Amino acid sequence: MPEWPIQRLVAAEPEYRQRHLVLFRVDARNGKRVAAASPLARHAGVRTDMPLNEANALLRRAAGKPVGSSQSSNHQRTVPGGATDDQFYVFEHDPTADLAALRQFVETLEKFSPVIGIEQDLRQIDGRKKTKTNTRFQPSSILLEVTGLSELFGGYPALATAVLQHCQQLGYCARIAIANTIGLAWGVAHFSSDCRFDSPAVIPIEQTQITAHLPVSGLRIDATTGQTLSRLGITTVGQLLAIDRADLRSRLGDDLIRRLDQLTGKTQEAVIVSRKLPEFTANDALQYPTNHHKTIEVIVERLVIQLCTELKSRQLGSLVWKVRLLSEQRAASVDLRVSLFQATSTAEHVVPLVSMQLEQALQNSKRHELNVHEVIVEVSSCVLLVQKQRQLFDENPRLDRQALSHLINRLSSRLGAENVVYPTFRSGAQPELSFQFRPLVDPQRTGRGTKTIPTSHVRGRPLRLLSPPVPVAVRREAIKDRATAFRKPAQITFHSGVNRSAQSIVRSWGPERIETGWWRGATVQRDYWSIVTQTGTQFWVFCDLKQNKWFIHGEF
Secondary structure, X not given: OOOHHHHHXXXXXXXXXXXXXXXXXXXXXXXXXXXXXXXXXXXXXXXXXXXXXXXXXXXXXXXXOOOOOOOOOOEEEEOHHHOOOEEEEXXXXXXXXXXXXXXXXXXXXXXXXXXXEEOOOHHHOOOOOOOOOOOOOOOOOEEEOOOOOHHHHOOHHHHHHHHHHHHHHOOOOOOOEEEOOHHHHHHHHHHOOOOEOOEOEEEOOOOHHHHHHOEHHHHOOOHHHHHHHHHOOOOEHHHHHOOOHHHHHHHHOHHHHHHHHHHHOOOOOOOOOOOOOOOEEEEEEEEEEEOOHHHHHHHHHHHHHHHHHHHXXXXXXXXXXXXXXXXXXXXXXXXXXXXXXXXXXXXXXXXXXXXXXXXXXXXXOOOOOOOEEEEEEXXXXXXXXXXOOOOOOOOOHHHOHHHHHHHHHHHHHHHOHHHOXXXXXXXXXXXXHOEEEEEOOOOOOOOOOOOOOOOOXXXXXXXXXXXXXXXXXXEXXXXXXXXXXXXXXXXXXXXXOOOOOEEEEXXXXXXXXXXXOHHHOOOOEEEEEEEXXXXXXXXXXXXXXXXXXXXXXXXX
């Protein structure tokens, strides 16, 4: 999927199609750099890793705008001569959203192969010990194991054409190659002229001519090895195959030999499945398609009860329940996902949550297009249920964790999992950035208990933080022989609220200086004080050392 970050934005917002679109990333050392660019932007001269200011100048020149002009909006529009409407857009790159969209796209390809994976970081595959994650790695290729599946589609060319049509229907442009090895298919899809956007390539391993003409970049080698080969004048795989293996191993290492063997098939390479397959499945194929909501709900409920009975017999509970309604019109099919706070195999807990989402999905779907011919219920993320005996005189309702989990599940289904959250600590001294909210219902959540971070300043923080901080006026003590930063606050004046008059400060503790590092963006320099006013109220105030202004940040 070439330029996947651009493709997924264009597929989501068709207005970006045929526009100059640039994504940038923030580099700690080099500032803002281009991460991806659309074909029109590349035609204008924009390249990856180019400084964003230089890319902006090229885009303005291509759009017919003065290079020195500027606008504050995220996208800029110009109408040269009043006849055409040329736009260019500049956004910050979001790798997390790219990977999430790629995984969603992978799920739509399951009808072509049961084994699908996303390309992995070159430093974390081949069974080698994992190293530090490469933050610059951006996966854009999808691997499908199609061995033995050609007869179901009328041959490998027909299978490749079906995958291509599927991508085009979703608004994506793909280069598709089928080969005997993962390495050869990857190289052909990226660099061979026999593989085009409108024509997939089916390359048997016996076609050594195509393999020999592949560039060395098609071996998925690291940049350092590629630069070394370029300096030696070795540009194609055929040149490498003509060199003695012992010389290549001694001069360039085992990684290059491994890649060559994976390309030619001497070393087997497996597809790493990107999505965990369901552990339990129940389905019901209908003899006659139906769009009757009540009938669909009854079938789904029966399948959920069937899976719960099977889970109970094995003392298992599930965190993720998926319901798939397959329609005659593939675009009208419905996929539902119910994530739970605590694993369960009780049908009385799961059925209302599934029915709730099913009702919303059926109401949003077009009734005349939804003709369901098969219902599938899948269960994954199963865990062993541990039964604990309660105390004899245990009547504390707080210990009824099952009731609490049921409440959290219902709230998450009604309000959305992203709106039912809990606070966790984050590293950093800046108060408003020292915590974050995470969803309580999250299948990827590793632990259900709270982890205490040892911090020496937590007890000195107020329970309530004001967002944003409230500006106030503070007068310090008039002590000439003491530095200004250590002069205690003597009087505070509120600019708004009930008490707008000045109040004397009877007690104060401080200062506590908090500064942030340059890598967090704009630096923060503050001196915090804990004060008690004459009314007995205790506040947490700070002086912004850059602006020399005072603010109330919290109340004890």
